[in-house]
Amino acid sequence: MARSDQTSASDAFLRVLRGLLRPLVRTMIARGLTAPVVYGLLKRVYVEVAEESFRLDDKPLTDSRIALLTGVHRKDIRTIKAEGPDETGQNRRKSALLATVIGQWMSAPDFLDGDTPKLLPRQAEDAVDFEMLVRSVNRDVRPRTVLDELLHAGFVTETADGLLELQTDSIVGTRSAQDKEAFFAANVGDHLAAATENLLADNPPFFERAVFYNQLPPDAVDAVEAAARAKAQELLEDLNRQSSTLHRDAQDAKGPRQRYRLGIYFYREDAAAADTDEKAQDP
Numbered sequence: 001m002a003r004s005d006q007t008s009a010s011d012a013f014l015r016v017l018r019g020l021l022r023p024l025v026r027t028m029i030a031r032g033l034t035a036p037v038v039y040g041l042l043k044r045v046y047v048e049v050a051e052e053s054f055r056l057d058d059k060p061l062t063d064s065r066i067a068l069l070t071g072v073h074r075k076d077i078r079t080i081k082a083e084g085p086d087e088t089g090q091n092r093r094k095s096a097l098l099a100t101v102i103g104q105w106m107s108a109p110d111f112l113d114g115d116t117p118k119l120l121p122r123q124a125e126d127a128v129d130f131e132m133l134v135r136s137v138n139r140d141v142r143p144r145t146v147l148d149e150l151l152h153a154g155f156v157t158e159t160a161d162g163l164l165e166l167q168t169d170s171i172v173g174t175r176s177a178q179d180k181e182a183f184f185a186a187n188v189g190d191h192l193a194a195a196t197e198n199l200l201a202d203n204p205p206f207f208e209r210a211v212f213y214n215q216l217p218p219d220a221v222d223a224v225e226a227a228a229r230a231k232a233q234e235l236l237e238d239l240n241r242q243s244s245t246l247h248r249d250a251q252d253a254k255g256p257r258q259r260y261r262l263g264i265y266f267y268r269e270d271a272a273a274a275d276t277d278e279k280a281q282d283p
Contacts, residue, residue: 043070043072043076043080044080044083046070046071046072047066047070047072047076047077047080047081048080048085050065050066050069050070051066054069063077063078063081092185092186092189094149095182095183095186096186096259097137097138097141097146098146098149098150098153098155100137100138100247101133101134101137101146101150102150102155102166103240103243103244104133104136104137104244104247105117105120105133105166106166106168106240107237107240107241107244108133108136108244108248110128110132110136111128111133117165117166117168119159119163119164119165120133120163120164121162121163121164122143122147122162122164130143130147130164131143134146134147136248136251137247147164154167155167186261187261187263190261190263191263194206194208195208214271215271221268225266225268228264228266229266232264232266235264236262236264239262
């Protein structure tokens with residue numbers, strides 16, 4: 001790509017980026033994050049992504065190469081490298097493990113009474129227990145560690161006779177700010193990662209579709225939203241059951257492993273507000 005064409009493409013994408021950043025900046029202001037704090041974080045992410053995704057011949061990049069790719073000063077690059085990796089990956093792995101344990105509890109026949117998750121003892125010699133549940137998902141993490149996280153999040157409670165009960169209402173209902181932020185990072189992050197791959201690839205690799213209608217009366221949008229919630233919940237529960245079965249069948253299989261996330265969202269706003277935002281984002 002010629003330099004002038006590349007500059008033109010970059011300028012065009014800046015206008016796209018402005019629209020993407022508006023709801024994110026709203027969230028950052030609401031959480032008390034000022035622009036200088038975000039600038040520092042953005043420099044760190046630029047350096048990390050350059051190192052991960054823009055290597056030459058799979059060799060580590062020099063600080064000069066990173067500076068050329070990102071515009072981050074070499075002194076800042078050295079400081080960022082000296083600080084070491086952050087905990088984002090670790091937090092996402094923990095979140096994924098907890099979600100998988102809950103998914104197994106809600107779908108695997110061994111842990112169900114009909115369609116209802118069983119009350120589980122922590123350990124039992126002659127019945128299914130919580131330790132068996134965790135071991136069916138991951139053998140490298142102590143069941144006690146997983147249980148402590150689930151209890152702390154309010155996803156599991158302990159009955160008077162010492163049995164563990166999955167709080168399904170808490171899983172789909174109100175959660176702590178920390179839980180909401182973890183879900184926000186994982187869910188929006190994966191959606192944006194899929195959208196990025198589709199944007200940069202000649203043949204978009206991921207399924208990504210949306211339905212959009214404007215100028216509908218509120219009661220019509222109510223009806224669509226209710227239908228969307230019901231159909232989406234049915235789809236997610238069906239895929240959870242299928243994934244749970246496949247996970248059990250592949251427990252001892254050799255070879256590489258992958259994860260997936262299917263996300264569904266519904267958004268609505270007044271048509272006047274949407275028209276105003278679209279005008280604000282016009283070049």
